[in-house]
Amino acid sequence: MSGRLRGKRCLITAAGAGIGRESALACAREGALVLATDIDAQALASLAAESGSIQTQVLDVTRPEDIDAFVSAQCAFDVLFNCAGYVHQGSILDCDRDAWRRSFAINVDAMYSLCRAVLPGMLAQGRGSIINMSSVASSIKGVPNRFAYSTTKAAVIGLSKAIAADFVTQGVRCNAICPGTIKTPSLSERVAALGGDQEAVWKSFIERQPMGRLGDPKEIAALVVYLASDESSFTTGQTHIIDGGWSN
Incomplete structure (x- = not known):
C-alpha cells in the first residue's frame, strides 16, 4: 500500500460487485476508510471480509429519504463515487414510461440525491472529490439499443460539469468516468x-x-483511485474516457 488515499473517507455505491467492488478494494488498499453501499447485503458481507478498512451499509439509492438519513448520520466524506446504474436494452420504441422512469431514478436521480447530501460536509471541510459513473454510450458515442441508458449517461456528464463549475472555488471537484465495455x-x-x-x-x-x-473492472478502479487522490487536484469537470479506443 502506498497510501495515496490515506486519511480519506470514501463513499461508494453499488460496491457489491464489478467496478464498485474493485474500486472499494482499491481505495482501501491505498489507505482510505471506505463506506461501501449496495442493495445486496450478502455481497457487502463478502466485500467487508476482504478488508478491515471497508465498512458496509445496505442502501437503496432510489430512496432519497434513506440517502439523507444515512449521510446525516455520518461524518463528512472526502470522496463520493456514484457507481450505481441500470442498463435498459432497446430503442425509444422499446422504452415505455416505467423503463424511462426507472433509468432516470437509478442513473440520474440517485446521483442528484447523493451529491446534494454529501456536498455540505465537503464544503464545510473545504475539500472533496465527486466521481460519477457515466459511459461512452452517451454524448460520447451513439450506441444501438441503448436509448434510455445513453440519455441518462449524457445527463450524468451535464450534472458533473455543473457541480464542478459551481464549486470549483470551494475545494470540491467533480468528474465523470466514461467506460467502454467492461x-x-x-x-x-x-x-x-x-x-x-x-x-x-x-x-x-x-x-x-x-x-x-x-475492459477489466480493476482498470476502472485505478482511475477512480486517481480521481479520488490529491494527484488529480487540478482536474475537475472532465469526462474521462476509458474504453480501449472504442470511441476513436
Whole structure:
C-alpha cells in the first residue's frame, strides 16, 4: 500500500460487485476508510471480509429519504463515487414510461440525491472529490439499443460539469468516468438475459473493441483511485474516457 488515499473517507455505491467492488478494494488498499453501499447485503458481507478498512451499509439509492438519513448520520466524506446504474436494452420504441422512469431514478436521480447530501460536509471541510459513473454510450458515442441508458449517461456528464463549475472555488471537484465495455457480473447477466447464442454475443462485444478485448473492472478502479487522490487536484469537470479506443 502506498497510501495515496490515506486519511480519506470514501463513499461508494453499488460496491457489491464489478467496478464498485474493485474500486472499494482499491481505495482501501491505498489507505482510505471506505463506506461501501449496495442493495445486496450478502455481497457487502463478502466485500467487508476482504478488508478491515471497508465498512458496509445496505442502501437503496432510489430512496432519497434513506440517502439523507444515512449521510446525516455520518461524518463528512472526502470522496463520493456514484457507481450505481441500470442498463435498459432497446430503442425509444422499446422504452415505455416505467423503463424511462426507472433509468432516470437509478442513473440520474440517485446521483442528484447523493451529491446534494454529501456536498455540505465537503464544503464545510473545504475539500472533496465527486466521481460519477457515466459511459461512452452517451454524448460520447451513439450506441444501438441503448436509448434510455445513453440519455441518462449524457445527463450524468451535464450534472458533473455543473457541480464542478459551481464549486470549483470551494475545494470540491467533480468528474465523470466514461467506460467502454467492461466485463462485469452485470454484463454477464445482461448477456444471459438476451438468450440465444451467448458465445456470439460475447464475440460481438469483443470485436467492436479495437484492442480486441473487454475492459477489466480493476482498470476502472485505478482511475477512480486517481480521481479520488490529491494527484488529480487540478482536474475537475472532465469526462474521462476509458474504453480501449472504442470511441476513436
